[in-house]
Amino acid sequence: MPHEIDVVAKICAHHNHDPAALLEILHDTQEEFGCVSDDAARTIAERLNISRADIHGVRSFYGDFSRQADKPKLKLCRAEACQAVGSEELARRLSDKGIASETIYCLGNCALGPAAMIGERLIGRASVELLEAELADD
Amino acid sequence: MTDTPRLYLSRDAAALSVGADAVAAALPRDQLVRTGSRGMLWLEPLLEVETAQGRIGFGPLSVMDAKRLADAGFPEDDATCLGKVEDLPWMKVQRRVIFERCGLIDPLDLDAFEASGGLDGLWSALGKTPSDIVETVTRSGLRGRGGAGFPAGIKWKTASEAVADQKYICCNADEGDSGTFADRMLMEGDPGQLIAGMIIAGLAVGATKGFIYCRSEYPHAIATLKAAISAWEARGWLGSDILGSGKAFELQLRRGAGSYVCGEESAMLESLEGKRGQVRVKPPIPAISGLFGKPTIVNNVLTLASVPWILAHGGEAYAEIGHERSRGTQAYQLAGNIRRGGMLEADFGISLRDLIEDFGGGTLSGRPLKAVQVGGPLGAYIPADDLDLPMDYEAFAAAGAMLGHGGIVAFDNTVDMAKQAEFAMEFCAEESCGKCTPCRIGSIRGAETISKIREGENVEANLELVEELCTVMTDGSLCAMGGLTPMPVMSALRHFREDFISSDPKLEDMVD
Ligand SMILES: Cc1cc2nc3c(=O)[nH]c(=O)nc-3n(C[C@H](O)[C@H](O)[C@H](O)COP(=O)(O)O)c2cc1C
Ligand code: SF4
Ligand code: FES
Numbered sequence: 001m002p003h004e005i006d007v008v009a010k011i012c013a014h015h016n017h018d019p020a021a022l023l024e025i026l027h028d029t030q031e032e033f034g035c036v037s038d039d040a041a042r043t044i045a046e047r048l049n050i051s052r053a054d055i056h057g058v059r060s061f062y063g064d065f066s067r068q069a070d071k072p073k074l075k076l077c078r079a080e081a082c083q084a085v086g087s088e089e090l091a092r093r094l095s096d097k098g099i100a101s102e103t104i105y106c107l108g109n110c111a112l113g114p115a116a117m118i119g120e121r122l123i124g125r126a127s128v129e130l131l132e133a134e135l136a137d138d
Numbered sequence: 139m140t141d142t143p144r145l146y147l148s149r150d151a152a153a154l155s156v157g158a159d160a161v162a163a164a165l166p167r168d169q170l171v172r173t174g175s176r177g178m179l180w181l182e183p184l185l186e187v188e189t190a191q192g193r194i195g196f197g198p199l200s201v202m203d204a205k206r207l208a209d210a211g212f213p214e215d216d217a218t219c220l221g222k223v224e225d226l227p228w229m230k231v232q233r234r235v236i237f238e239r240c241g242l243i244d245p246l247d248l249d250a251f252e253a254s255g256g257l258d259g260l261w262s263a264l265g266k267t268p269s270d271i272v273e274t275v276t277r278s279g280l281r282g283r284g285g286a287g288f289p290a291g292i293k294w295k296t297a298s299e300a301v302a303d304q305k306y307i308c309c310n311a312d313e314g315d316s317g318t319f320a321d322r323m324l325m326e327g328d329p330g331q332l333i334a335g336m337i338i339a340g341l342a343v344g345a346t347k348g349f350i351y352c353r354s355e356y357p358h359a360i361a362t363l364k365a366a367i368s369a370w371e372a373r374g375w376l377g378s379d380i381l382g383s384g385k386a387f388e389l390q391l392r393r394g395a396g397s398y399v400c401g402e403e404s405a406m407l408e409s410l411e412g413k414r415g416q417v418r419v420k421p422p423i424p425a426i427s428g429l430f431g432k433p434t435i436v437n438n439v440l441t442l443a444s445v446p447w448i449l450a451h452g453g454e455a456y457a458e459i460g461h462e463r464s465r466g467t468q469a470y471q472l473a474g475n476i477r478r479g480g481m482l483e484a485d486f487g488i489s490l491r492d493l494i495e496d497f498g499g500g501t502l503s504g505r506p507l508k509a510v511q512v513g514g515p516l517g518a519y520i521p522a523d524d525l526d527l528p529m530d531y532e533a534f535a536a537a538g539a540m541l542g543h544g545g546i547v548a549f550d551n552t553v554d555m556a557k558q559a560e561f562a563m564e565f566c567a568e569e570s571c572g573k574c575t576p577c578r579i580g581s582i583r584g585a586e587t588i589s590k591i592r593e594g595e596n597v598e599a600n601l602e603l604v605e606e607l608c609t610v611m612t613d614g615s616l617c618a619m620g621g622l623t624p625m626p627v628m629s630a631l632r633h634f635r636e637d638f639i640s641s642d643p644k645l646e647d648m649v650d
Contacts, residue, residue, distance in 0.1 A: 020430075022412030023395050027354065054413075061414040063396030064354055079316035080511055081547045083561070084474035085502060105398060105515075105565065107355050108319040109152050110547070111179040111472060111479025120357040124155035 007032055008040045012047035019048045022058055026065050034069030072100035074135060075117040076126075081110035090114050093128050099135070142169050143212065146186040146193065148241065150175035150326050151358040152319065156198070158183040164204035174327015176241035177481035178228050186223055187212045195220035228482060228497060233459065235447045235467045236440055237483045240327035246365055248373055251330045257381070259446030263338040264383045266449075271342035272298050275445065277453030279465030284310050284401075284438030285513070285542045285618075287464070287531040290445075293435060296425040297343040300433035305345035307336050308410065308429060308436045311352040311359070312394050312401035315514025317545030320469035320481050321439035325352065325359040328443075329366035333389065335442035337380060338449055339435055340387045348387060349429070351406050353394040363391050398515075398569040402617050403436040405571055416571045417617045438543070440469055461487025464530040464541075472498045474511075474547035491525035494548060505550040509634070511558075513542025515565050516622035518629035519555065538629065540622075555634035559604075559627045560588040566623040577620025580611045584627065591638050601638060604631070 011028045015021040025044055029036050036044075036059050045052040059065045076094070078087050094101055101116075109115035112124030118134055147153075147162050149172040161183040162170060178184060184197035185204065196207060196218045203218050210216070223229060234240075243250040251257075263271050276291025297305060309332065313321040324332060336348045352360055367389055370376040378386045392410055394400050400409045404418035407429050428434025444466060448456045460466050464486035470493055472479045477499035494500070494510060501507050507522040518539035520527070527537055534541045549558075566581035584607045591600045608624035615621040631638060 018412075020410065020412045021392075023393060023409060027393055027395065057414055058412070061397065062394075065395060080515060080558070080561070081317045081473040081545075083558075084547055084549045084553065104355060104396075105569075106314060106316045106318075108313065108322040108359075109155050110317045110319055110474065110545070111476065111481075112152055112155055112182075113474070115155065117355075122151045122155040122358070124152065 004033060004037065004039055005043050008043040009047060012044060017048055019050050022048065022050075022055070023062070026059060026062075030065050034071065035066045037067065072102050073118055073138065074099065074101040074131065075104045075107070076101040077105070077107045077109070077113065077115040078103045079105040079110075081106070082113035082115055085113045087114040090126060090128065094131065097128065097132075099128075099131070141211070142166070144188040145170045146173050146188070146242075147171075148173055148175040148182060148184060148327075149245075150182075150323060151356070152179045152323075153182040153184070154358070156182050157201070160201050161185070161199050161204045164201050165208055171244050173243060174240040174245050175323055175481075176223065176229065177237070177323065177483075178226070178478070179480035180478045181220070191222060193223045195223040195226070228478070228480075232482050232484050233467055234483050235456070235459075236324060236331065236443045236469060237328070237481075238447065239331070240324060243328075245327050245329055245362055246369060248330070248369055248375075251328075255450065256330050256334065256446070257375075259449035260334045260337055260381065262449040263341050264381060264385065268298055268342050268344060271338060271449070274453040275342070275448060278448045278456035279453075279460070279463075280441065280444055280448060280456065281464065281466075281531070282438055283440035283444070283469070283543060284403075285315075285540070287541070290437060290441055293425050293437070294339065294342050296423070297345070297433045297435050300426055302433050304347065304430075304432050305343055306429045306432055306434040307339045307343070307345045307348040308407065308424075308434055309336055309348065309350040309439055309442055310401060310403060310406055310436055311350050311356075311439050312406060313353055313356075313439070313543070314398040314401045315517075315543050315545050317473040317511065317514060317547040318471050318543045319473075320471050320544065322356050322359050323481055324439055324443050325356070326362050329363050330370070331443045331446055332439055333366060333370055333376065335445040336389060337376070337387045338445050339437065339442060341385060343433070343435055345433075345435065346386045346388060348389045349410055350389070350391050351394060351400075351410055352391060354396060360391065360393060367391060398565075399571045399617075399619050402571075402619065405617075406436065407434065414571075416573050417619075419616065440543075459485050461485065461528060461530045463532055468529060468541075469544050470497075470529065471545045472548070473545060475501045475503055475550045476548045477502050486530050487528045489525065490520065490527045490529065490546070493529070493546060494525060498548065501548060501550040503550045503552075505552065507548060508551040508553050509549045509555065509630075511547045511549070511626065512545065513540040514545055515562060516540075516618060516625055517542050517545075518625050519558065519633065520629070521633045524633075538625075540625070555630040555637040556588060556592050559630040559638075560585055560592065562623055562626040562630075563588060566619060570619060574614065574616045574620060576611045576614035577616070577623075580607050580620065581623060583607055584611070584623075588627075588638075594640075597639060601631070
């Protein structure tokens with residue numbers, strides 16, 4: 001896909017082909033395409049003049065990056081403060097309803113849990129009903 | 139009250155998460171200032187109306203409430219009226235050093251920032267020699283707020299004495315601990331306080347470049363920080379000639395990518411170099427050889443954001459605040475199953491009981507409190523009977539617990555502590571950087587073994603095995619990820635052994 005390669009090359013240029021900015025480059029790529037594909041990884045490796053193995057290593061280390069565009073829209077906090085107000089029950093009920101969610105450990109909304117996020121929208125005191133409505137709005 | 143009083147409503151992510159934007163849309167736009175949060179998160183969305191007597195609070199508001207209030211001219215006999223915000227018990231006890239203007243101004247209004255004394259500390263630092271700045275911070279007794287409580291002055295002195303062509307200031311804004319959100323609140327509510335603190339650190343040690351490493355789970359903080367950095371640059375408050383002093387400091391924001399261990403300082407530096415977030419072997423310490431091998435100060439957001447006040451008021455004034463060897467103020471964060479959750483900044487030394495009962499108002503569910511986890515996922519579980527513990531680094535250490543970043547997570551009596559112990563091991567297995575075996579393998583075996591215990595399999599023998607694994611992890615791990623995971627596990631085991639022996643929560647506890 002030439003389009004993808006062009007966009008990724010632009011992202012690399014935007015970050016001055018700086019290997020230290022690799023996470024930023026991967027973030028921008030992930031945001032653009034919902035993943036960092038092998039093609040994208042190859043382009044980044046060439047542009048930054050680092051090995052493809054290094055890119056794969058970094059991509060697989062960090063939870064934010066994925067090789068395929070398969071991340072659910074909904075992020076659900078499953079860390080302790082949200083567990084204390086029923087995040088596990090909420091996760092169970094969502095999965096029973098066939099609503100996929102990505103597990104996150106803390107969204108910084110620990111006083112108003114269970115916390116969830118859709119895109120950049122933070123949701124407090126989440127319930128199945130509230131999340132269904134928010135997903136429908138999206 | 140004038141006919142068109144100024145209105146203040148938080149744009150903090152927590153307030154947005156319970157509908158602050160919708161409330162804002164129902165209010166007269168030309169009167170409205172969006173601020174950071176006061177920290178009373180159970181009252182969000184909290185509207186404040188300026189009057190001759192001070193700001194009057196209304197909350198928590200629905201859109202309907204906001205419309206009604208706007209139509210009626212914000213009458214103080216409305217059911218949502220809280221009276222004067224400064225007089226609320228939660229506010230009255232506070233001493234705000236870090237959060238002195240959080241919740242009061244538009245976080246991106248540089249004029250309001252300057253008018254409220256935001257540049258005082260920076261001006262003071264610009265008039266001092268680097269060693270005087272280091273000396274002031276040392277005298278203040280300021281300790282790192284990221285978890286370890288290491289004296290900031292000592293770290294700064296080491297970096298200031300290191301000779302190098304480039305040094306760095308790195309702000310640790312990874313805030314991965316569950317139950318903590320004070321870094322986020324500061325970055326969203328008063329980013330200038332952090333930026334000023336970083337510039338002062340740069341002046342002190344001779345560093346001209348800084349990075350803020352902010353976790354990606356904080357998009358609102360990231361957006362505010364980016365906007366604040368640009369605004370500071372445009373004013374000449376950041377860049378090649380700070381406030382016309384001839385001194386330079388350049389600041390960049392970098393996002394984390396969903397890894398807890400990247401909050402560990404050396405893993406964070408690896409990540410800032412564009413690598414996997416693997417922990418480095420120490421020595422050398424970052425103050426000698428850190429980012430790109432150069433002398434680097436790594437400090438938490440709240441450590442750096444304490445510095446402007448210290449420079450403005452003097453190290454001695456700061457050292458007068460606090461409890462025993464924990465000087466200054468602490469951002470207490472009440473989270474989890476708590477009726478009144480939020481953040482308050484006050485002197486060290488408040489007891490855990492006062493925080494949970496007086497401020498927090500007990501559990502949200504109304505059921506009896508069973509345990510409190512302090513200090514994030516690597517912190518101890520403290521039973522409800524042992525809350526008479528002052529919030530102070532040494533007092534917590536003596537009790538086999540830790541203060542960490544000041545997060546306090548409450549659990550009611552439906553919690554199964556064996557399950558919490560299993561989660562602590564699972565979390566470690568999930569987030570381990572993989573560098574050392576006790577952490578990487580020990581945590582996987584630990585989780586498996588606790589799971590067996592919960593199923594009633596060889597309980598006594600497996601409990602012994604868990605204790606052995608914990609000893610190996612404590613003694614043999616390279617960093618506190620593996621080294622402290624035994625803390626929640628062993629504290630759960632020590633205080634709530636009955637939960638491990640029969641995995642179902644005790645029947646009598648389930649009956650109200
Ligand atoms: C697994 C792990 C996670 C950590 N996470 C954070 C964090 O999110 N924020 C932070 O400031 N410090 C964190 N720390 C502590 C840092 O390693 C370091 O001590 C701190 O950033 C130093 O700054 P301070 O002296 O101002 O506290 C973590 C440590 C470990 C072992
Ligand atoms: S203790 Fe765990 S996280 Fe720390 S260095 Fe070892 S493997 Fe990495
Ligand atoms: S623990 Fe869920 S938001 Fe912090």
